[in-house]
Amino acid sequence: QVQLQESGPGLVQPSETLSLTCTVSGVSISSSSYYWGWIRQPPGKGLEWIGSFSYAMGTFYNPSLKSRVAISADTSKNHLSLNLTSVTAADTGVYFCARQHWLLYYFDSWGQGNLVTVSS
Amino acid sequence: QSALTQPASVSGSPGQSITISCTGTSRDVGAYDLVSWYQQHPDKAPKLIIYEDTKRPSGVSNRFSGSKSGNTASLTISGLQAEDEAHYYCSSFAGTKTWVFGGGTRLTVL
Numbered sequence: 351q352v353q354l355q356e357s358g359p360g361l362v363q364p365s366e367t368l369s370l371t372c373t374v375s376g377v378s379i380s381s382s383s384y385y386w387g388w389i390r391q392p393p394g395k396g397l398e399w400i401g402s403f404s405y406a407m408g409t410f411y412n413p414s415l416k417s418r419v420a421i422s423a424d425t426s427k428n429h430l431s432l433n434l435t436s437v438t439a440a441d442t443g444v445y446f447c448a449r450q451h452w453l454l455y456y457f458d459s460w461g462q463g464n465l466v467t468v469s470s
Numbered sequence: 471q472s473a474l475t476q477p478a479s480v481s482g483s484p485g486q487s488i489t490i491s492c493t494g495t496s497r498d499v500g501a502y503d504l505v506s507w508y509q510q511h512p513d514k515a516p517k518l519i520i521y522e523d524t525k526r527p528s529g530v531s532n533r534f535s536g537s538k539s540g541n542t543a544s545l546t547i548s549g550l551q552a553e554d555e556a557h558y559y560c561s562s563f564a565g566t567k568t569w570v571f572g573g574g575t576r577l578t579v580l
Contacts, residue, residue, distance in 0.1 A: 399561075456506040
């Protein structure tokens with residue numbers, strides 16, 4: 351049974367870099383059967399896809415965030431990392447990592463989310 | 471890439487049926503049979519309830535059903551129950567390995 355767990359600081363200074371880790375258990379992130387996505391949710395608002403990683407296919411980003419975001423993977427630790435640079439208050443929200451089906455693209459397993467507040 | 475359009479809120483009484491629409495474009499919802507729907511209770515992670523426009527994952531009640539016509543997908547919940555009160559989000563593949571979500575719909579069970 352797959353489990354995903356986000357971790358990282360809850361508070362980030364404006365203009366700094368937001369860094370989060372998603373630790374995956376129960377399945378290898380290098381499996382060709384899955385992509386691994388990051389999704390965020392501002393307080394009281396809807397979901398926004400940030401980007402997805404596939405060991406076989408590469409990394410894909412939301413065009414609106416592409417200039418500031420980087421997703422990487424460490425297969426030895428079976429975890430993914432998210433870095434978002436030059437953050438502002440608009441980047442405040444809950445950040446989720448989720449598993450994606452490799453072909454049908456649905457997000458079938460989610461972490462519990464990590465609240466990140468951008469404030470000085 | 472714009473968010474898919476959903477009504478902000480819908481409501482219904484226990485036992486009734488409701489439908490939530492999700493409108494996109496010919497570049498996302500209308501182009502692929504890859505719309506999925508998620509249920510999110512307060513302070514919880516989203517849960518997959520429909521994928522590939524109409525299919526239900528194992529364990530999801532058959533009271534949930536999905537459909538699509540043109541650029542608009544729909545989620546129908548029949549036999550409303552109090553536990554269905556939640557936010558619902560649609561999502562679609564939007565081509566060139568990008569994905570888009572709807573703005574979300576709050577379902578109130580009266």
